[in-house]
Amino acid sequence: MANSRLLEAVPALVDRALQGDRRSIARLISRVEDGGPEAWSALSLIYPRTGRAQIIGVTGAPGTGKSTLVGEIAKLYRKSSPALTVGIVAVDPTSPFSGGAVLGDRIRMRDLSGDEGVFIRSMATRGSLGGLARSTTDVVKVLDAAGFDVIVIETVGAGQSEIEVARTADTVIVVEAPGFGDEVQAIKAGILEIADILVVNKADRDGAQSTVNALHAMLDLGTAPHGLLHHGVLMPSVIPTPAKSDERWQPPILKTIASQGHGIDEVITAVAHHRAFLAAQPEGQQRARLRASMELETILRETLLDRLLQSVGADRLNALIDQVVARTIDPYSAADQLQRAAVQA
């Protein structure tokens, strides 16, 4: 969609954004979000300046209170140390029908407005699944390079398949709320397995303790070494201290009432412990490597596909699609033909 605004040159925009000019940061984010060669050149300019921020992902089903929790986490970081700046990237879904979106996460973060040390950006998924937009990782890089110390990503909250955030964040907080699914839900694979910290929000509501219990039971089944299972006796919510070598991280289960600011300090303490754990353990390095390799793979997949389709041409692609529909060729052979054609071109 065309926009009548004049677009400034990327290098100048990057310079001003790196100096912390808020307007330039905002405009650079838009350029990165819109993608294309200009976005890539901007990202290669800022990449050396990234890797300093602490990146926290917050995910969980809709209605569990993610936005409110994110707002409270940011508020407490700002209160605990005024020199610490916080960037927030809040992702909401794009309508698959119109391509439009209503991004409403700022409503729950109004306490933060007016604070110069906070920068909130709303993003639409623009067709990507997995809880983040395709460019969320890159938008986080812009905030990282611009000098924000802590960056909090809030995912869409579509549910169980929302694991993209684990590829972007250092620490993933999974938010649950009482009444959102029973024990069977808790055992299901997927979202809970990416949790570094589990938060049961709205803990003043009925059923909070049984949600905590279900999560404990699930975690004990999943990760506790033998001898640490407490049959029938639930341990209180304790935060594990940074562990000795070769120990696995045990996700703490914390209760919060985000709307009243209760329990947020414990969340922030747990984030700090997890960060110390990653720094001390080989897992931290492994994660960074895994993340880099997955990011590279994603970029390769996209660019290779683009190039292949360009060199093959739409006519040939459409002809093959027709054949697949008519069952005169199977999709695997069609893909093989396209790859051969691209190599020859």
Added chain:
Amino acid sequence: MDKKIRVLIAKPGLDGHDRGAKVIARALRDAGMEVIYTGLRQTPEMIAEAALQEDVDAVGLSILSGAHLTLLPRIVNLLRDKGLNDVLVFAGGIIPDEDIAPLKAAGLTAIFGPGTNTDSVVEFIRGQFQTA
């Protein structure tokens, strides 16, 4: 490239009625735009800062409280102070006809009164951005 029109819909001032704002937000979404909705009781400062952070193309203001002659020009001025000179500002709500001219002089591009068809708002915004 995947450029979208981004619009901030905000309610300045103290009235608690956001139905109109929500109807517009939804209509713009259905027209393929990305709408940032910030909720009730926003100060002009909050609105201008949100417009800056979200890098929006347009700001739509819904106001029913009667304070439009005070609040709306103030928002336009704050936007311009922040260097958002090319951001389109429009408004809707209960705004008497005789106030439209002074608001336009203050920098608002369009005022939509009660009963406005949502399509005309969509067409207005599209029209502003299609001639690139």
